[in-house]
Amino acid sequence: MVVVAEDVSRAYGERVALDGVSLSIDEGEVYALIGPNGAGKTTLVRSLTGTTDYEGRVELFGVPPTEVDPQRLGLLPQSFDPPERLTARELVGYYAGLYDRARPVEDVLADVGMTASADTWYERLSGGQQRRVCVAATLVNDPDLLVLDEPTTGIDPAGRRDLRDLLESLAAGGTTVLLTTHYMEEAERLADRVGLLAEGRLVAEGTPDALVAEHGGASRLELRTAADEDAARALMDAGYAVERTARAVVVSGVAPEGIGEVVGALAAADVGYDALSWRQPDLESVYLALAGADVTETGEAREREAGVVA
Numbered sequence: 001m002v003v004v005a006e007d008v009s010r011a012y013g014e015r016v017a018l019d020g021v022s023l024s025i026d027e028g029e030v031y032a033l034i035g036p037n038g039a040g041k042t043t044l045v046r047s048l049t050g051t052t053d054y055e056g057r058v059e060l061f062g063v064p065p066t067e068v069d070p071q072r073l074g075l076l077p078q079s080f081d082p083p084e085r086l087t088a089r090e091l092v093g094y095y096a097g098l099y100d101r102a103r104p105v106e107d108v109l110a111d112v113g114m115t116a117s118a119d120t121w122y123e124r125l126s127g128g129q130q131r132r133v134c135v136a137a138t139l140v141n142d143p144d145l146l147v148l149d150e151p152t153t154g155i156d157p158a159g160r161r162d163l164r165d166l167l168e169s170l171a172a173g174g175t176t177v178l179l180t181t182h183y184m185e186e187a188e189r190l191a192d193r194v195g196l197l198a199e200g201r202l203v204a205e206g207t208p209d210a211l212v213a214e215h216g217g218a219s220r221l222e223l224r225t226a227a228d229e230d231a232a233r234a235l236m237d238a239g240y241a242v243e244r245t246a247r248a249v250v251v252s253g254v255a256p257e258g259i260g261e262v263v264g265a266l267a268a269a270d271v272g273y274d275a276l277s278w279r280q281p282d283l284e285s286v287y288l289a290l291a292g293a294d295v296t297e298t299g300e301a302r303e304r305e306a307g308v309v310a
């Protein structure tokens with residue numbers, strides 16, 4: 001095991017930020033920590049990397065975090081304020097200089113898509129470009145364990161995809177990755193295992209598929225109609241499990257091949273509708289079921305992605 005945490009707790013005065021968290025991460029594994037604002041993700045990352053005090057036991061490569069060879073660890077903190085009057089190239093070069101064995105600066109800049117802007121002062125880069133440079137700084141020592149606290153926040157979708165590809169290829173080469181993210185889709189696609197933190201506790205952990213199967217619930221078929229009540233009644237009479245939300249009538253547990261029958265039941269009752277969308281449960285459903293709060297990727301965004309069926 002590369003990372004082992006046992007019963008890790010941390011309080012800030014009266015405020016309990018972490019409450020007995022245990023987890024372990026294997027070599028080459030990508031582990032994503034998700035959870036609402038204030039759940040304790042950053043506190044856990046800081047405990048695991050020895051950058052805050054904690055109670056409990058933490059070992060990285062079999063030793064306490066403060067004893068780990070810095071050459072083996074790459075850490076991207078949530079807030080990272082490097083000197084601003086340095087160019088991206090100078091900054092990455094500066095971090096490379098801190099290690100005995102560093103990767104060529106140009107290679108690292110290319111990894112994060114910053115070759116073209118390498119000579120721009122850090123302070124003149126966009127927020128997303130700055131985040132890319134910070135990620136580059138964590139890669140210079142070619143670490144065996146990468147710990148990234150919200151690496152993709154502020155990065156545009158194409159950049160997020162590039163970074164995801166990069167992390168995937170690093171993991172395929174044996175690098176162990178622990179990251180936190182508010183993008184459920186990112187955790188789902190990238191992580192071998194996901195841990196959901198809520199109020200300082202690890203409330204669920206597993207592969208994305210296992211979590212979805214266990215906690216994701218049923219598929220949802222959403223109907224937008226001016227005649228909510230008539231639609232709901234017609235579908236209930238036809239034996240469907242129906243729920244009304246503020247903006248839609250939702251039928252749960254309909255398989256894709258059963259959508260036609262739902263449409264038929266509406267037509268038989270002479271109820272029209274404006275739009276219909278179907279969604280299978282995913283990691284966002286798990287998050288909403290267990291942690292309940294807002295997520296960055298809203299339901300509407302997911303619907304646009306899935307496309308309106310009819």
Ligand SMILES: Nc1ncnc2c1ncn2[C@@H]1O[C@H](COP(=O)(O)OP(=O)(O)OP(=O)(O)O)[C@@H](O)[C@H]1O
Pocket residue numbers: 012015016017035036037038039040041042043044078
């Ligand atoms: N330095 C600190 N002093 C006091 N309280 C803190 C400190 N750092 C974190 N906390 C509290 O600990 C709890 C956990 O915070 P933490 O930053 O670990 O959450 P998080 O899951 O990373 O949140 P976010 O998604 O917003 O980054 C919160 O209630 C927070 O207010």
